Amino acid sequence: MRKIVIAGNWKMNKTVAESVKLAGELVAAAKGIRQVVVAIAPTYLALAKVAEVVQGSNVKLAAQDVHWENQGAFTGKVSADMLKEIGVDYVIIGHSEQRSYFGETDATVNKKVRKVLSLAMTPIICIGETLAERKEGRLESVLTTQVNGAYAGLSADEALSTVIAYEPVWAIGTGVTATDDEAQEAHAFVRSLLAKLYGDSVAQSISIQYGGSMKPENAAGLLAQKDIDGGLIGGAALKADSFLGIITPGEGLSK
């Protein structure tokens, strides 16, 4: 059985006060949610305050990034210990915006994943192809490189404590969503890569989220796909009702 994990990536949106407000609304709205694991990723600045709001609720706390070193002269960065201390459960790693704007590579993704796992938090490892890569027929090679890079040197036990987010770059923030079939096909391929690395039983136990213009209107169709085990949501996670409209269709599904 795989967990259905639906996480809101708030990106660089919401002040601390706005974050606290939205987190409070979500805690109330998610009270009846039983099966889906719900997580929210505010900015670093709002994490500690939001941690207080979600404490004791069924909303988990996620960070949008992390640095792999423990401490030191790394201006602008936040360590995994700091995240752990305030109760972070999930850490988004390798988001396409990190990769394209801030120099994230498969090697830095791997270092961050190892650090997060060493502190018993769950990395959400983001992968996905650009439109040009898809058009050039490079979908599979891009995903293979990203998955092999992220999991380099990880044991099967460590792999079992990870989540993957497949986010086709062309679907992020564009309003264009991968069709159910396109998404399912990519997810099945990613699972086959995990099976090559760790065997089928491990691969069947790792949750693979879809991300990219997921919204209440398309969530049910995507979540019903065999290999889609949740979502990583940007724009539609910035309001409690639309985020809940994505979470609710996940209830009752078993994977």
Ligand code: 13P
């Ligand atoms: P959108 O849902 O806004 O397309 O963003 C997806 C995403 O990048 C989540 O990490």
